[in-house]
Amino acid sequence: MIEKLKQNEELWDLFTKKEEYNLTFSDQYERFPYYLSSQRNVFDPKVSRFMVENGLHPEYPDGKKFAVCLTHDIDVVYPEKLYPIIGTAKAFAKGNLTGAMKTPFSRVNKKWNPCWNFKQIMELEAKYNAKSSFYFLALHPGEKDFDYKIEELEAELPFISDNGWEVGLHGGHESYNNLADIMEKKQRLEKVFGKKVIGYRNHYLRFKVPDTWELLSKAGFKYDTTFGYADCAGFRNGVCHPFRPYNLNTGKQIDILEIPLVIMDRTLLRDYMRLDVKKAWELIKDLVDKVEKCNGVVTILWHNNTSIDGKNLKYYEKFLEYVCGKNAWIASGEEIFNWWSNNVEKRE
Ligand SMILES: [Zn+2]
Numbered sequence: 001m002i003e004k005l006k007q008n009e010e011l012w013d014l015f016t017k018k019e020e021y022n023l024t025f026s027d028q029y030e031r032f033p034y035y036l037s038s039q040r041n042v043f044d045p046k047v048s049r050f051m052v053e054n055g056l057h058p059e060y061p062d063g064k065k066f067a068v069c070l071t072h073d074i075d076v077v078y079p080e081k082l083y084p085i086i087g088t089a090k091a092f093a094k095g096n097l098t099g100a101m102k103t104p105f106s107r108v109n110k111k112w113n114p115c116w117n118f119k120q121i122m123e124l125e126a127k128y129n130a131k132s133s134f135y136f137l138a139l140h141p142g143e144k145d146f147d148y149k150i151e152e153l154e155a156e157l158p159f160i161s162d163n164g165w166e167v168g169l170h171g172g173h174e175s176y177n178n179l180a181d182i183m184e185k186k187q188r189l190e191k192v193f194g195k196k197v198i199g200y201r202n203h204y205l206r207f208k209v210p211d212t213w214e215l216l217s218k219a220g221f222k223y224d225t226t227f228g229y230a231d232c233a234g235f236r237n238g239v240c241h242p243f244r245p246y247n248l249n250t251g252k253q254i255d256i257l258e259i260p261l262v263i264m265d266r267t268l269l270r271d272y273m274r275l276d277v278k279k280a281w282e283l284i285k286d287l288v289d290k291v292e293k294c295n296g297v298v299t300i301l302w303h304n305n306t307s308i309d310g311k312n313l314k315y316y317e318k319f320l321e322y323v324c325g326k327n328a329w330i331a332s333g334e335e336i337f338n339w340w341s342n343n344v345e346k347r348e
Pocket residue numbers: 073074075170202203204
């Protein structure tokens with residue numbers, strides 16, 4: 001497939017993100033934003049369409065046509081520092097809470113806490129026969145955006161994993177560009193968790209092509225799911241399948257699987273695209289339908305503390321209902337990685 005792509009210069013440049021090499025401008029988080037890209041139709045997975053026309057026909061468990069990868073970045077677990085659009089803990093207390101959510105299961109946290117909601121998220125996903133990935137920060141006090149010590153979640157990590165959901169690393173602000181930092185945070189998370197982690201996403205979707213992939217591969221990660229634009233939903237390199245990135249500097253494929261991010265909750269609304277809820281929903285459906293046509297994977301990032309119209313998981317559930325109704329295989333990043341590397345890549 002790589003050889004076929006190479007013959008099409010336009011698609012090859014898009015697939016490898018040639019335009020992101022040797023940047024002369026980036027945003028305040030050193031990111032390459034969509035508004036600078038020469039690609040003007042980020043909603044078209046044109047590289048994936050080419051791959052499908054040229055023989056890529058991934059299959060999924062139980063004969064499902066396409067897959068959805070569910071992910072959550074855990075930036076915040078303490079309600080006093082909630083993301084601004086979420087409202088107050090009081091508003092939560094008045095809202096529609098399930099009985100399960102009112103019962104904290106942490107032995108560390110005695111008080112009820114709306115952001116300590118891993119169990120509630122898992123119960124919701126289980127209703128749709130789905131699993132997901134939780135990416136945890138392993139920041140030290142004083143580091144930018146520090147909210148919790150990973151040691152405080154000592155009881156939660158095995159609970160998540162023992163039930164079949166995934167625990168992965170959410171790298172800190174500088175991790176994407178610093179191997180020592182990635183490795184230190186990985187080791188710290190693994191020490192508390194008691195197991196190896198294979199999945200990664202960087203905080204703020206900070207990412208440098210191709211360096212971050214190389215660093216993550218060196219640090220022992222099997223897959224990354226950072227690669228999407230913060231300022232626009234869609235397909236950053238025209239691909240809506242997991243893929244092995246190609247390093248134009250070395251002329252080699254990088255030993256890591258990218259499960260590209262398609263939709264981040266915060267991209268759609270106030271922070272970036274400024275869609276209203278109705279328009280955001282139309283866009284989500286359109287992206288899902290396009291991925292379905294390519295037998296691809298839709299990766300969605302839904303923060304545990306995102307709230308729309310004062311309701312924490314209502315819109316997330318709407319998404320689950322939609323993709324479940326389309327008979328998608330709804331899985332964690334780890335499950336997607338295992339399936340892709342053991343089935344799809346082996347058959348190619
Ligand atoms: Zn984050």
